Amino acid sequence: MPTEPRINLRRLQELLSEINMFGFLPETGGFNRIGFSDADMAVRDRFAAIMEADGLAVSRDAANSLFGRFGAEGSPSIMVGSHLDTVADGGAFDGALGVAVALECVRAMKDAGLEPAVPIEVVATSEEEGRFGGMLGSEAIAGRVSAEWLERAVDADGVTLRDAMQAQGLDPSAIPAAARRPGDVVAFLELHIEQGPVLEQKKRPIGLPTGATGIINLSVVLKGTANHSGTTPMDMRADAFAGLAEIATQIPAMIEKSGSDIARITIGKVELLPNHPHTIPGEARFSVIIRDRSEDVMRGLQTLFAHVTAAVAAAHGLVHQIEAKSFIAPVAFDPQLVRLLSEEALRLKLPAQKMISGAGHDAQTMMALCPSAMIFVPSRNGISHAPEEHSEWADIEKGAQLMLSALMRLSAVS
Amino acid sequence: MPTEPRINLRRLQELLSEINMFGFLPETGGFNRIGFSDADMAVRDRFAAIMEADGLAVSRDAANSLFGRFGAEGSPSIMVGSHLDTVADGGAFDGALGVAVALECVRAMKDAGLEPAVPIEVVATSEEEGRFGGMLGSEAIAGRVSAEWLERAVDADGVTLRDAMQAQGLDPSAIPAAARRPGDVVAFLELHIEQGPVLEQKKRPIGLPTGATGIINLSVVLKGTANHSGTTPMDMRADAFAGLAEIATQIPAMIEKSGSDIARITIGKVELLPNHPHTIPGEARFSVIIRDRSEDVMRGLQTLFAHVTAAVAAAHGLVHQIEAKSFIAPVAFDPQLVRLLSEEALRLKLPAQKMISGAGHDAQTMMALCPSAMIFVPSRNGISHAPEEHSEWADIEKGAQLMLSALMRLSAVS
Numbered sequence: 001m002p003t004e005p006r007i008n009l010r011r012l013q014e015l016l017s018e019i020n021m022f023g024f025l026p027e028t029g030g031f032n033r034i035g036f037s038d039a040d041m042a043v044r045d046r047f048a049a050i051m052e053a054d055g056l057a058v059s060r061d062a063a064n065s066l067f068g069r070f071g072a073e074g075s076p077s078i079m080v081g082s083h084l085d086t087v088a089d090g091g092a093f094d095g096a097l098g099v100a101v102a103l104e105c106v107r108a109m110k111d112a113g114l115e116p117a118v119p120i121e122v123v124a125t126s127e128e129e130g131r132f133g134g135m136l137g138s139e140a141i142a143g144r145v146s147a148e149w150l151e152r153a154v155d156a157d158g159v160t161l162r163d164a165m166q167a168q169g170l171d172p173s174a175i176p177a178a179a180r181r182p183g184d185v186v187a188f189l190e191l192h193i194e195q196g197p198v199l200e201q202k203k204r205p206i207g208l209p210t211g212a213t214g215i216i217n218l219s220v221v222l223k224g225t226a227n228h229s230g231t232t233p234m235d236m237r238a239d240a241f242a243g244l245a246e247i248a249t250q251i252p253a254m255i256e257k258s259g260s261d262i263a264r265i266t267i268g269k270v271e272l273l274p275n276h277p278h279t280i281p282g283e284a285r286f287s288v289i290i291r292d293r294s295e296d297v298m299r300g301l302q303t304l305f306a307h308v309t310a311a312v313a314a315a316h317g318l319v320h321q322i323e324a325k326s327f328i329a330p331v332a333f334d335p336q337l338v339r340l341l342s343e344e345a346l347r348l349k350l351p352a353q354k355m356i357s358g359a360g361h362d363a364q365t366m367m368a369l370c371p372s373a374m375i376f377v378p379s380r381n382g383i384s385h386a387p388e389e390h391s392e393w394a395d396i397e398k399g400a401q402l403m404l405s406a407l408m409r410l411s412a413v414s
Numbered sequence: 415m416p417t418e419p420r421i422n423l424r425r426l427q428e429l430l431s432e433i434n435m436f437g438f439l440p441e442t443g444g445f446n447r448i449g450f451s452d453a454d455m456a457v458r459d460r461f462a463a464i465m466e467a468d469g470l471a472v473s474r475d476a477a478n479s480l481f482g483r484f485g486a487e488g489s490p491s492i493m494v495g496s497h498l499d500t501v502a503d504g505g506a507f508d509g510a511l512g513v514a515v516a517l518e519c520v521r522a523m524k525d526a527g528l529e530p531a532v533p534i535e536v537v538a539t540s541e542e543e544g545r546f547g548g549m550l551g552s553e554a555i556a557g558r559v560s561a562e563w564l565e566r567a568v569d570a571d572g573v574t575l576r577d578a579m580q581a582q583g584l585d586p587s588a589i590p591a592a593a594r595r596p597g598d599v600v601a602f603l604e605l606h607i608e609q610g611p612v613l614e615q616k617k618r619p620i621g622l623p624t625g626a627t628g629i630i631n632l633s634v635v636l637k638g639t640a641n642h643s644g645t646t647p648m649d650m651r652a653d654a655f656a657g658l659a660e661i662a663t664q665i666p667a668m669i670e671k672s673g674s675d676i677a678r679i680t681i682g683k684v685e686l687l688p689n690h691p692h693t694i695p696g697e698a699r700f701s702v703i704i705r706d707r708s709e710d711v712m713r714g715l716q717t718l719f720a721h722v723t724a725a726v727a728a729a730h731g732l733v734h735q736i737e738a739k740s741f742i743a744p745v746a747f748d749p750q751l752v753r754l755l756s757e758e759a760l761r762l763k764l765p766a767q768k769m770i771s772g773a774g775h776d777a778q779t780m781m782a783l784c785p786s787a788m789i790f791v792p793s794r795n796g797i798s799h800a801p802e803e804h805s806e807w808a809d810i811e812k813g814a815q816l817m818l819s820a821l822m823r824l825s826a827v828s
Binding site: 194195198208213217229236239245251276278279289358359360 | 609610611612613615627629639641642643644645646647648650653654655658659660661662663665666669676677678679680681682683684686689690691692693694695701702705752771772773774795796797798799
């Protein structure tokens with residue numbers, strides 16, 4: 001009878017440090033491994049070599065996602081991991097932690113002399129952070145990438161996906177063929193930092209997302225008249241910013257009326273024209289992001305927002321225009337997998353918090369291919385996508401141990 | 415007995431057209447004669463030649479203001495005019511109209527064979543639009559320019575006043591000595607476009623400002639926490655823009671409580687950080703301009719604004735900071751001159767509207783030297799500082815006729 005496997009925290013820390021030798025920015029303390037950058041390519045070469053040294057069967061697909069297989073070839077696998085790319089000045093944990101935990105779980109099982117009946121594939125997905133506007137790696141695995149999109153995709157600097165990949169010797173036209181067949185992957189699990197403040201606030205080391213919010217992305221324009229701030233009486237103004245401010249203050253009432261406990265409406269980006277202290281704003285352009293776990297609630301909030309905007313615009317003498325830029329449907333993770341994680345957390349005496357993920361993750365995309373679920377660990381001050389991003393190692397150890405237990409059950413180790 | 419002099423409208427139109435041959439921008443239809451630009455220098459050379467051809471005694475002071483004297487040398491004068499410089503893409507009327515009307519009044523008096531007992535000086539002031547942050551021409555005449563300020567003054571592109579003037583062969587160090595002595599100028603009159611919508615709205619061809627509002631210029635910073643719009647619950651946010659919006663919506667109540675019929679508070683410039691749709695605004699920086707005819711009212715509004723900002727910041731978990739960038743005191747024009755203009759308007763059967771100027775003008779500065787007053791003519795749609803700036807010639811003719819009558823009374827023509 002082999003010993004009960006345990007996470008080796010020091011080894012996990014060293015593995016994460018090794019990953020984070022790539023793309024480190026000494027000026028900020030952050031990391032830049034944006035998709036298909038030299039640092040992103042180099043970290044994958046290193047991680048492939050590490051997995052080979054661990055005795056895994058390593059492969060890379062056309063989208064540049066990396067796989068390390070533990071167990072027999074040919075039969076359906078359990079996939080576990082996250083992404084190795086970062087945003088342009090991101091933190092040490094977002095993505096990389098989930099990849100490192102996946103390999104540590106396999107190492108712990110191997111150390112304990114365990115062999116999975118269902119093979120385990122460690123995955124390091126590519127381009128999750130959306131340099132080109134999607135989650136390319138997991139979308140490729142799940143078969144959600146069209147040839148048409150691949151031709152169109154371009155980053156914020158105008159670099160096409162095609163050029164970025166070809167510059168690294170990769171062929172984007174092979175991506176659609178990289179899709180896994182239904183049944184090839186029986187489950188996908190991902191450990192990730194929460195990137196929000198809920199677990200820290202509730203003092204829980206573990207979060208178990210039951211789903212991820214959908215996203216409605218609106219672009220709104222209010223047009224008034226840009227006049228002299230001194231010569232134009234208050235009651236003769238068509239002040240686009242005054243209209244925007246009134247809309248923004250009604251957000252709590254909108255959520256109260258048509259939202260839910262998880263509903264979120266955010267105005268994050270505002271541009272005024274001409275944006276001059278002595279001129280009444282003639283135009284306000286702003287973003288509105290509506291999120292909820294329920295598409296019905298999202299649509300209800302969108303309708304209410306449009307009503308409020310129309311009423312405020314009329315009251316202020318403004319012309320308004322609302323453009324729906326994009327829609328991402330909410331996703332529910334696999335209830336059986338979430339229950340398994342919940343049972344294992346209980347068995348390990350780890351206080352776990354059911355919650356909804358507000359950020360996007362590979363696991364959402366993978367739901368299109370196979371049952372998927374996630375483990376969250378707390379983020380200090382809820383901060384991510386910044387050099388200050390941090391998670392406590394005591395929490396990470398608990399999350400990793402939970403992942404190991406779940407993998408043992410799913411892979412029916414012997 | 416000479417004939418009653420009349421404004422020659424066609425001659426006035428031609429004079430304004432001649433001025434506006436300088437700095438015309440064919441792309442926008444606007445004008446660029448910013449202070450000490452080549453176009454600003456050239457229009458003054460032309461205008462000096464025009465006044466000389468009209469038989470006036472022409473001089474230019476160290477600040478580049480131009481004077482054309484009609485009447486005897488040596489004795490105190492009545493000064494009439496406005497500025498010839500424009501903003502970077504301004505209209506055809508702002509400043510230039512007042513200069514053209516001043517010369518047309520003199521021409522009309524000369525045509526009628528009139529000679530002023532009190533000499534009249536037509537003035538084309540320099541740099542009224544504040545390229546260097548003041549109203550240099552009238553401030554120099556009124557003796558309000560210090561050598562220290564001259565050393566410091568710099569435009570938005572970092573060009574010093576010294577360099578800009580020296581490039582045109584002018585010597586800024588001579589400016590303080592250009593101040594007129596008290597008593598040298600017995601009155602200053604200026605015709606100007608309203609730059610606001612009030613006269614058009616009230617269908618009055620003439621505005622008679624009894625004063626000009628003062629200006630408090632505040633720069634406000636609200637600091638919260640820039641977090642992920644998806645992962646941060648509504649009740650765990652410190653959203654700097656939500657705070658700004660709440661402050662902005664309270665402006666009407668602030669004016670209701672501590673303002674007046676003329677009080678104006680404007681938020682014209684807003685910058686959010688990081689200004690990204692998916693990130694809760696961590697910081698909002700914005701301008702606040704408070705105007706009123708009364709310094710007490712202005713100070714009361716400033717205090718109330720600070721209270722409201724502090725309360726909103728506390729409610730939203732924000733840190734706030736209010737910096738007073740500048741203060742310009744309100745000015746009352748000379749009541750006797752305003753009464754004289756009002757009496758002449760009545761005599762000429764011109765409907766005149768007493769009002770407060772919301773924009774800054776040379777006449778405000780000149781109050782430091784001598785009794786001053788203004789005549790406004792309506793601005794179409796209240797627009798100025800833009801190529802669309804326009805005033806109807808029928809209104810301009812009435813305003814010019816009023817100026818001529820006022821000058822006749824003040825100069826005791828014979």
